[in-house]
Amino acid sequence: MHLHVGCAMWTHRSWQGRLLAHPLPAHERLRHYAGWCDAVEGNTTFYATPARDTVAGWAQQTDPDFRFVVKLPKVVTHERRLTEVTEPMRVFLDAIEPLGPRAHALWVQLPGSFGPDDVPTLARFLRRLPAAHRSAVEVRHPAFFTDPRSTRQLESTLADADAEWIPFDTTAFFANPPTSDAERDAWTKKPRMPLRTAALTDRPIVRYLGRDDPDRTVEGWGRWLDITAGWLREGRSPTVFIHTPDNADAPTLARRFHDEVSTRVPGLAPLPEPIPVEPTTLF
Template sequence: MLPYYLGCPSWSAPSWRGVVYPQAAPAGEFLAHYASVFNAVEGNTTFYAQPSADTVARWATAMPAGFRFCAKLPRTVSHSADLREQLAASDDFRRLLSPLGARVAPFWLQLPASFTPQRLAELRAFIDHWGDGNLAVEVRHPAFFVRAEEERALNRLLLERGIERICLDSRGLFSCTSQATAVLDAQSKKPRLPPRPTAFSQAPQLRFVGHPELAANDPFMAPWLDKVAAWIEEGRMPYVFLHTSDNQLAPQLARRFHQQLSERLPGLPALAQPVSEPEVEQLGLL
C-alpha cells in the first residue's frame, strides 16, 4: 500500500505493452494490469462521453478496492453556460458511477478558460448542491493565477468547503522546443499557467505535464517531490498524475517520480512490475 495515489491519464494505451501490461495482454485486460502497478487513474474518458452501465460494471470488476478513479464530470456539465443548470445532470452522473463506490474519489470538475471570476456564484451553488467534499476543481482562467482578490475568493470558497483545487504544472511540456507533432499538439491544448501548490483537504491533487525527454523533467519535478513528501509526512494522501506530450512515456515518468520520491521517503514500497508471460520451452529434435 502506497501512502499516496500515483497514476497516468488513462489505462488503455496499447503502446504500454511490456511496460504496464504483458506483451500479449488483450485490451480487455489492460485495466486489471494497470491497477496492479498504479493505484489511481485520471478519468479523462468520462469528460468526452458517459460510459454505459455495462462498462461501469466491468470497471467495478477490474478495479481493486483501494484503487481511485478520478472521474471527470462530462464537459456538457463543466463547460455549460451556467453550472446551476447542470445540477440534475451531475446527480445523474454520480448515480451512473455509483457501482464503483468509494473508488470514485474525487470527482473532477475541470472548468474551461471561459469560466471567469464573475461566475464564482455558479461554482458556489454547484458545490453546495454537491453536498460533500468528494470533488476537486480545476480552473484555467488567467485571473485565478495572479494572486489578486479573484484568486483569493476562489481559494476561500474551496477551502471553506474542503474542496481541493487541482494543481496543474505544464512547465515541463512548455520547456520543450521540439517541433514534433505530438509536442506541438499538446502545447496547443494544455494551459500555460503558473502552478499553484494548494492543499485544501487531506487529498491534494497534482497533474504534471512533462517534457518528452524524461530526464528533462527532473528540475520541474524536484519541488513537487519535496511538496508531496511533506504532504505525506503531514498525514495527507496526495494524488499525483504524470503526463507526457502524447502519453506514450507517461508510465515511465510516473515510475521516475516514484523512484525519486523514494529517495526522500526511504522505505517507500516499490511499484510492481508488469507480469511477464511464461517462457515456452523450445523442444529440439531427437
Template structure:
C-alpha cells in the same frame, strides 16, 4: 502508512503493449494490467461522456479495492452548460460510478480557460451544492483566477470550508522542453501556462505534470515536486500526481519512478504493486 497516488490520464493506451503490457494484450483488458503499474488514474474518458452502467461494472471487475479513479465530471456539466442548472447531470454521474465504491477518489471539476472571475458566483454556488459524501477537486484555468486576488480568495475560502482540493496544472516541463512531435505542438496550444499555486491544496491535492516528449525532461519536472509531496505526506494528506506526455509513451514508468523518488524520502510510504508482464520503466 503514508499513501501517494500516482498515475496517468488513461489506462488503455495501445503503445504501452510491449513496453508495459504483455505482447498480445487484448483491447478492453488493459485496466487490470494498469493497476499493477499505478495505484490511480485520471480517467479522462468520463470527461467526454458519462459511462454506461455495464462499463462501470467492467471497471469494478478489473480493479482492486486499493485502486483509485480520479474521474472528471463530464464536459456537458463543466464546458457546455458551464455549471448552470446541472444538479440532475451531477447526480446522474455520481449514481453511475457508485458501484465502484471506495475506488472513486476525488472527482475533478475541470473548468475551461474561458470560465473566469466574472463567473465566480455560479462557481461558488455550484461548489456549495456539491454532495459532501464525495471528495472533490477543482481545476481553474482562467488566468484571472490567478491574477484577481479577490476572486481567488473567495473560491479558496469555499474550497477550504468544504474540503475541496485544488488541482495544480504544472505545464512548465512542456513549455520548457523542445517540440519533437505534432502531439507536443497541440499540447502547447491547449495546455495554458498558468501559475503553480499550492497554498490551498486540500486533503487530497492533485498535481497534473504536463511533460514533454523526452522522458528525461518530464522526469526532471516531476522530481521538482518531491519536496512538496513529502511535505504534504508529513501533514497527513494523500497527494495524487498524474504524469502526462504529448504522446504518453513513457508515462507509467515515469509515474513509478516518481513514486520511488518520494519513497527514498518517506520511510513509511505504501509501496506500489509489482508490475504484471513487462517491466520497462522508460
C-alpha cells in the same frame, strides 16, 4: 503513508507488448494498468457518461484503494457551466456509483472563460454535491493565479466545500520549444498555466506535464518531489498524475516519481508489482 501515482489513461498503443501484455481484451486492460499505477485520470467521462455496467467492470479490475479522479461531463462544466445540471449529474453519479471508494474525487475541470465573476455559481454547485463525494476543481482563468483577491475568493469557496484545487503544471513543458510531433501538437493545445503548489485539503491532486524526453520530464518535476514529500510528512495523502505529450513512458515515469519520493520519505507504502508482459517460466 500513501502516495498514489497515475497517468491520463489506462491503455495506450505504445504500451502494448512493452509495458502491458498484448493482445488484451478490453475487460483486462485496466487490471494490467493497475499493476503499474494505483490511480488514473477519468478523462473519458468528460466526453460521455459511461454505462453503469461499464463502470462496474472498472471496479472489478481494481482494488478498493485504487483511485479514480473522474472528470465531470462537459455538458455540466462547459456547456451549461454548472447551472441547470440536476439531470446530467443524477445520471453521472448513478453511473459511477459502482466504483465505491475508488471514486477518489469528482474532477470539476472548468473552461478558461469561467472566471472570478462565476465563483458564486461554483459555490452553489459544490454545496449541492452529495456529501459522500469529495470534489476537486481545476480552473484555467488567469485571474485566479495572478489576482490575489480572486485567488482568495476561490480558495475560500473551495475550503467551505472541503474541495481541492487541482494545479496543472505545464511550466516544464513550455520552458523550451517543442522537439517532436507530439510536443508540437501539445504546444497548441495545452494551457500555459501559472504555477501553483499549495494544497487546500488532506488529499491534494497534481497534474504534471513533462516532455517526450524522459530526462527532461524528470528534471522538471524536482520541485514536486519536495512538495509531495512535505505533504506526506504532514499526514496528507497526495495523488500525482504524470503526463508527457506522447505518454509513451508515462507509467514508468509515474513509478519513478514514486520511487524518488520514497527516498525522501522512508516508510512510504510501495506500488503494486506489474503483471509480467510475457508469462513467467522456470526455464
